[in-house]
Structures are given as C-alpha cells and as structure tokens.
Amino acid sequence: MCSGMSIKSKSFYTIILLTISVFMSIIPLAGLSHADEKKEVEDPKKKELQELMKKIDTHYKEAQERMGYYNLSESDWDTYVKAGEVISKLSDRVRKEFAPPDDEEYLKLTKEMKKHADDIHKSASERYLGAYEDIQYSFGRLRNSCKNCHNHLGIQIYSELYPGEAPPE
C-alpha cells in the first residue's frame, strides 16, 4: 500500500514537472510573437505623427514649466513666443496631413490648438500690460484642446507615456 502511494506521487510529480517545462517553453515564444506583432503595426504615417506630437509636447512642456512666475525673464518670454509659433505651425500640419477623413471634431480641435498657440505667440511678442495673464488664459485653453482631441480619439497619453504622472488638469 505504501509503495502504491509512492508510485502515484511519482507520476504526480512527473506531471507537475512536465507542465512546468511546457510553460517554460511557451512563455518566451509568446513574448517573441508579441514583439513581432508590434513591429507589424508600426506604420510610417503613425510614426510621423508621433514625432510631430513629441515636438508639440516639448514646447508645451517648456511653456508649462515657466508658468506661475511673477518676474518673467527675457528667456521666459522667448519660450512663449517660440512655443506659440512652433505649436501653431505644427497644428497646421496635423490638420492637413493627419486628419482622418470626415472627422469634423478632429479638424475643429486642430484649429483650436492653432488659435490658442497663435494667441500665446501674439501676447508674448507684444508684451503689453496684462500680456502674461492672457498667455496663462490661452495656455489653459490650449491644454484643453490637447485633452479634448486625445479624449475624442480614446488616447490616454499620461497613463501610457508618463506613468505615475498626473494628467495635465
């Protein structure tokens, strides 16, 4: 009776070991085919838009970093001038080259992005009394246009791109 038990438990362990070794050989394979899949989806147009968005994001973040100061330096003003100018130009490219056909909302949001970027550029260039308040106002509107378009398309920038970082709102 005792030896019967040990045969049973032997085959039990054999099954466990087999199961483990089967899994060990499947896991790396699964990882590989996943990577291949990712490569396939990567189309050049998508990549181009990502690069463009990254540029927009760089200037957006530079402007954001200089928000909330009371004494703006010459280079702070220049940061806003440049951010407004670059984001405005890139908004045109997003609208002309990347808008999905018949997506009115997308077109509207690229135009909004451009308008707020133009406003930032204008206020920062002219530096009239109250220009900085206007820049802050326009920056808030600009941020909304980013958020609205990403929401519209179901893109979650912050959780994927900047893990742990709070969304810009």
Ligand code: HEC
């Ligand atoms: C009209 C729509 C639209 C507007 C407005 C918009 N985006 Fe995007 N954004 C997209 C799309 C579409 C993608 C996804 C590109 C992809 O991965 O295919 C994206 C992706 C991004 C990414 C990720 C890029 C990457 O590396 O994958 C960042 C960062 C980003 N946007 C920042 C911004 C900022 C900052 C603004 C506002 C100043 C903004 N976006 C405004 C449509 C928009």
